[in-house]
Amino acid sequence: MDVLVFSENPHLAAELLSAGAGLAAASGGRAYSVEADSVRQGTHGNALLLRSEVPLLGDPALLAEAISAARKTKVAPVVLIGSTKTGRMVAGGLAVLDQLCVLSDVRDLRVDGGRLTGTRGVYAGKFNALVGGPLPSIALIPQGSYEPFSEPSGPVEEVRVTTGPPKVSREELRSSAKSSLDLRGAKVIVAAGRGLKAKEDLAIVQRLADALGGVIGASRPLSSDLGWLGEEYHIGLTGVYVHPDLYVAVGISGQIQHVAGIRDSKVIVAINRDKQAPIFQVSDYGVVGDLYEVVPALLRALGRP
Amino acid sequence: MKLFQTEHRRALRAFYGEGHAAFSTLLESLAGTLEAEVAPSSARFDADSGGISSARRRLFEAGLCRMPFDSHGGLSLPFGVYSLAMELVGAADAPTAMSLGIHNTVADGVFRYGSESQKKEVFEDLVSGKRLASFSLTEPSSGSDARAMSTTATKTGSSYRITGTKTFITNAGEADVYFVVARSEKGHSAFLVDGSAPGLSVGADIPKLGMRGSRTAEVRMDGCSVPAENLVGEDGRAFEYVKSMLSGSRIVMGSICVGIALAAYRKALHYATERKLFEKKLSDMQMTRERVADMRAGINSSRSMCLYASRIKETGEDYGSEAAQAKIIATETASRVCDQAIQLFGGYGYTNADVHRHWRDARLLTIGEGASEVLRLIVASMELGGAA
Amino acid sequence: MNIAVCVKHAVDEGELRADTSGRPQLQGALSKMGSFDRNAVEEAIRLKESNGGSVTVVCLGGADSKKTLKEALAMGCDKALAVASARALDALATSYYLSRALKKAGPFDVVLLAEGASDTYHGLVGPMLARWLGLPFLGFARKVEVNGSKVRTEAALEDRAESYETVLPAVISVVSEVNTPRYPTLLQIMQAAKKPMEEVTVESLTDEGAPKFGVTVGDVVVQSVDRKKLVFEGPAEETSRKLIDALRKEGLL
Numbered sequence: 001m002d003v004l005v006f007s008e009n010p011h012l013a014a015e016l017l018s019a020g021a022g023l024a025a026a027s028g029g030r031a032y033s034v035e036a037d038s039v040r041q042g043t044h045g046n047a048l049l050l051r052s053e054v055p056l057l058g059d060p061a062l063l064a065e066a067i068s069a070a071r072k073t074k075v076a077p078v079v080l081i082g083s084t085k086t087g088r089m090v091a092g093g094l095a096v097l098d099q100l101c102v103l104s105d106v107r108d109l110r111v112d113g114g115r116l117t118g119t120r121g122v123y124a125g126k127f128n129a130l131v132g133g134p135l136p137s138i139a140l141i142p143q144g145s146y147e148p149f150s151e152p153s154g155p156v157e158e159v160r161v162t163t164g165p166p167k168v169s170r171e172e173l174r175s176s177a178k179s180s181l182d183l184r185g186a187k188v189i190v191a192a193g194r195g196l197k198a199k200e201d202l203a204i205v206q207r208l209a210d211a212l213g214g215v216i217g218a219s220r221p222l223s224s225d226l227g228w229l230g231e232e233y234h235i236g237l238t239g240v241y242v243h244p245d246l247y248v249a250v251g252i253s254g255q256i257q258h259v260a261g262i263r264d265s266k267v268i269v270a271i272n273r274d275k276q277a278p279i280f281q282v283s284d285y286g287v288v289g290d291l292y293e294v295v296p297a298l299l300r301a302l303g304r305p
Numbered sequence: 306m307k308l309f310q311t312e313h314r315r316a317l318r319a320f321y322g323e324g325h326a327a328f329s330t331l332l333e334s335l336a337g338t339l340e341a342e343v344a345p346s347s348a349r350f351d352a353d354s355g356g357i358s359s360a361r362r363r364l365f366e367a368g369l370c371r372m373p374f375d376s377h378g379g380l381s382l383p384f385g386v387y388s389l390a391m392e393l394v395g396a397a398d399a400p401t402a403m404s405l406g407i408h409n410t411v412a413d414g415v416f417r418y419g420s421e422s423q424k425k426e427v428f429e430d431l432v433s434g435k436r437l438a439s440f441s442l443t444e445p446s447s448g449s450d451a452r453a454m455s456t457t458a459t460k461t462g463s464s465y466r467i468t469g470t471k472t473f474i475t476n477a478g479e480a481d482v483y484f485v486v487a488r489s490e491k492g493h494s495a496f497l498v499d500g501s502a503p504g505l506s507v508g509a510d511i512p513k514l515g516m517r518g519s520r521t522a523e524v525r526m527d528g529c530s531v532p533a534e535n536l537v538g539e540d541g542r543a544f545e546y547v548k549s550m551l552s553g554s555r556i557v558m559g560s561i562c563v564g565i566a567l568a569a570y571r572k573a574l575h576y577a578t579e580r581k582l583f584e585k586k587l588s589d590m591q592m593t594r595e596r597v598a599d600m601r602a603g604i605n606s607s608r609s610m611c612l613y614a615s616r617i618k619e620t621g622e623d624y625g626s627e628a629a630q631a632k633i634i635a636t637e638t639a640s641r642v643c644d645q646a647i648q649l650f651g652g653y654g655y656t657n658a659d660v661h662r663h664w665r666d667a668r669l670l671t672i673g674e675g676a677s678e679v680l681r682l683i684v685a686s687m688e689l690g691g692a693a
Numbered sequence: 694m695n696i697a698v699c700v701k702h703a704v705d706e707g708e709l710r711a712d713t714s715g716r717p718q719l720q721g722a723l724s725k726m727g728s729f730d731r732n733a734v735e736e737a738i739r740l741k742e743s744n745g746g747s748v749t750v751v752c753l754g755g756a757d758s759k760k761t762l763k764e765a766l767a768m769g770c771d772k773a774l775a776v777a778s779a780r781a782l783d784a785l786a787t788s789y790y791l792s793r794a795l796k797k798a799g800p801f802d803v804v805l806l807a808e809g810a811s812d813t814y815h816g817l818v819g820p821m822l823a824r825w826l827g828l829p830f831l832g833f834a835r836k837v838e839v840n841g842s843k844v845r846t847e848a849a850l851e852d853r854a855e856s857y858e859t860v861l862p863a864v865i866s867v868v869s870e871v872n873t874p875r876y877p878t879l880l881q882i883m884q885a886a887k888k889p890m891e892e893v894t895v896e897s898l899t900d901e902g903a904p905k906f907g908v909t910v911g912d913v914v915v916q917s918v919d920r921k922k923l924v925f926e927g928p929a930e931e932t933s934r935k936l937i938d939a940l941r942k943e944g945l946l
């Protein structure tokens with residue numbers, strides 16, 4: 001059984017390839033990394049290069065059409081797609097075109113008696129559900145669920161596809177050099193929340209992250225509503241799922257949508273001045289206090305004033 | 306925390322039968338506004354006198370004050386539905402509820418006894434929230450014994466001159482309209498005094514045990530001149546009006562207390578299921594279970610009594626005694642339930658303002674708008690005859 | 694402009710509790726309009742307010758969904774369409790029946806919905822719906838501008854912000870930052886009861902193109918978090934020292 005994997009994010013694509021290779025190996029099949037327009041540098045494993053009259057990358061609707069077209073020649077009962085915003089759009093389009101079930105945000109993926117199964121969080125991550133669909137099916141897989149595929153790059157098969165004309169014209173407004181992968185692979189994350197009074201105060205959170213040898217992240221309001229940090233820093237249900245050894249929440253209340261993204265952390269620490277804040281219920285260690293006092297005190301105690 | 310719960314839907318069904326579904330939709334939606342825009346600030350209001358003004362504005366916009374009136378912009382909803390709405394407001398934030406409750410007591414007075422032009426000009430502004438009202442009855446030396454007041458209104462030509470001091474006046478300083486009761490030649494009379502009237506001044510905010518988000522102050526009138534058309538109803542009949550206005554208001558204050566009790570109860574219940582001691586959950590201790598049952602029974606009987614008195618009011622029969630009973634039961638139960646909640650929280654209850662503020666808020670209402678003792682006199686006089 | 698907005702009546706995930714066996718207590722659980730759906734309704738009403746036209750709110754679900762439809766009507770939608778389904782459907786089937794209902798009730802210039810439902814959060818119905826309807830899809834919009842026959846949106850993806858432009862009709866999904874939803878007044882809620890609400894069943898919308906298979910959901914159990922929940926209180930110097938000691942013992946420093 002062959003497996004196609006796709007993500008516009010190359011790191012995530014490498015993780016999907018591990019997942020795909022695992023599933024394919026059991027049945028003597030192969031996993032192919034779907035590359036659009038051209039093969040990305042540093043690609044691992046087998047690649048399936050899709051070329052069309054029009055550029056595909058960046059247009060989820062066309063990508064869906066191209067993958068659908070490729071599946072006519074490359075029979076692949078399982079398609080793994082990275083759970084990003086683009087990934088969701090590609091998966092949605094492909095599902096309708098090819099009449100496929102989509103399991104979204106699944107972990108512990110398995111093929112079992114002609115079915116693709118996995119587990120996913122539901123109700124903002126409060127519960128886990130076992131989900132499954134008949135083959136062929138698509139699975140959307142969040143970042144960080146698998147180790148990246150590390151085998152050297154293999155042969156490239158090229159497929160010419162015809163797609164419709166693009167319906168949407170697109171313009172890039174801002175691009176970030178940073179990728180969410182920095183957060184996802186991080187062993188230590190210090191995340192800032194709306195407890196911060198001003199954008200400048202991110203500096204002390206950054207200092208704490210530096211002192212602990214980690215990187216900074218944020219709750220959704222900081223990147224979405226306030227725009228203090230890019231989208232790639234936003235942790236939680238609608239952002240990045242992280243799994244560091246140490247997660248420090250600074251001025252974050254701990255709403256379930258945020259907590260959904262940090263459940264897999266080994267140790268969770270919360271700093272919040274409100275003793276009733278729900279974050280303390282999901283933390284290993286909590287400090288009740290004003291972050292503007294506690295963070296500097298921590299820096300002093302760490303010898304990094 | 307969800308404010309509108311199954312218990313409310315069931316109460317509406319029990320008291321209103323068929324019509325309950327539409328009322329549930331209405332109150333559930335109001336609860337959504339309260340959860341988003343009022344409840345999250347409630348702890349902050351506890352330390353911020355006057356802090357409730359934006360919450361009050363949101364509820365004006367929602368149309369809360371229009372609920373029980375059947376013309377001039379009113380929504381013609383049953384009084385019981387309005388009182389249940391006030392319970393929800395009380396659960397979200399007690400001082401906001403009290404401030405609006407008293408405001409609407411004045412609106413009720415203008416609606417029922419005011420002239421057509423007062424209804425058009427003042428009442429419509431009150432229910433829309435364009436103007437805020439204050440109810441000015443109590444004086445430094447006359448509280449329960451309001452008839453002993455010393456504020457006077459003297460008629461001179463086409464106006465009245467009012468002189469005297471009112472105290473413990475909710476919304477004082479913020480209000481645009483003061484409903485002032487004064488002694489006149491013909492007995493007692495009520496006036497709508499403009500907040501900017503020359504001769505009217507407001508004292509400093511009076512610090513208090515609870516209900517801290519709302520303002521309370523003295524209102525002084527020194528020869529304050531009020532045009533005769535600002536007289537409400539007939540000269541000399543003010544006490545009749547006030548008695549009737551306060552009866553409705555008592556149901557509302559009772560309902561606010563049900564809300565306060567519910568807020569404290571839910572916090573305590575949650576804590577009891579989390580707190581472990583002697584290798585057990587607090588909620589598994591027999592004495593806790595007994596306490597919880599008492600709190601729950603108290604809350605439900607209070608709400609039922611408020612709705613019962615409301616239903617009688619809706620029929621048009623005299624409901625003064627039932628309103629007094631409802632307020633006695635609901636306010637005294639709320640003080641007890643909030644006290645029990647503190648007890649369940651132990652030291653955290655005594656030290657955490659977010660737990661003890663409910664008790665501090667509830668504590669006012671066995672005193673204000675008719676002290677429990679006075680209300681018992683009313684009930685007893687209905688049973689035994691004799692003066693209230 | 695003819696606008697449609699699709700909303701979901703969702704279990705209130707914040708209030709959902711587990712029963713003693715760790716399963717969600719769905720019986721009697723609170724439910725409401727999905728959190729992000731309020732933003733979609735608000736955006737639809739704003740589009741109507743600035744471009745004229747009318748808004749039809751569509752909800753596929755059980756009997757409870759009427760509650761959500763009524764709320765959307767109170768916020769300012771003009772009519773409601775309930776697509777009744779006795780059982781829960783997956784994203785593919787949901788989007789299929791919604792597309793059938795929209796085709797029947799339409800044509801629409803704009804179909805709005807939220808980036809995802811607050812209870813299940815798949816984020817798939819939008820792109821699927823666009824595909825069923827054969828329309829362009831503008832996803833994750835945090836800004837929507839209609840200009841004559843064109844629409845332009847801005848979206849924040851994980852690593853970049855983009856703007857999209859297309860010719861109407863189109864399907865647009867919005868994120869919560871797009872606006873602040875209004876709360877209906879009590880009067881609007883009462884008046885909403887008089888606005889038209891139509892009902893169709895999914896059975897009546899089926900044709901040979903209907904999805905034959907669906908995602909099945911097996912056991913749902915609570916995510917158990919066993920955290921130490923040690924909380925330090927006191928002066929910052931003291932609590933921070935305690936925290937550092939604890940992290941040291943964990944081998945994290």
Ligand SMILES: Cc1cc2nc3c(=O)[nH]c(=O)nc-3n(C[C@H](O)[C@H](O)[C@H](O)COP(=O)(O)OP(=O)(O)OC[C@H]3O[C@@H](n4cnc5c(N)ncnc54)[C@H](O)[C@@H]3O)c2cc1C
Nearest residue numbers: 193194195219220236237238251252253257258273274291
């Ligand atoms: C469908 C849906 C999806 C969502 N997805 C996400 C998601 O993926 N990620 C996400 O993060 N959110 C998400 N949200 C939003 C989420 O519900 C919360 O609104 C958000 O997480 C709150 O962010 P916060 O904790 O930073 O802010 P707040 O909830 O405002 O909390 C701020 C905290 O800081 C504390 N504080 C304030 N001042 C100080 C001080 N001086 N010192 C110490 N502490 C202080 C306060 O006590 C408070 O607890 C989603 C919401 C919905 C409806």
Ligand SMILES: Cc1cc2nc3c(=O)[nH]c(=O)nc-3n(C[C@H](O)[C@H](O)[C@H](O)COP(=O)(O)OP(=O)(O)OC[C@H]3O[C@@H](n4cnc5c(N)ncnc54)[C@H](O)[C@@H]3O)c2cc1C
Nearest residue numbers: 440441442443447448449450473474475672673674676678
């Ligand atoms: C925060 C706050 C807000 C208020 N807001 C307003 C307002 O907006 N407008 C307004 O007009 N007033 C307001 N009041 C005043 C309130 O209505 C009075 O405090 C109340 O009527 C009691 O009057 P008093 O304080 O003078 O006490 P008193 O009347 O002096 O009573 C003292 C005690 O004697 C008891 N007592 C009275 N009569 C009898 C009796 N016959 N037999 C036995 N015991 C009796 C009382 O119950 C009480 O326990 C407010 C008060 C407070 C504290």
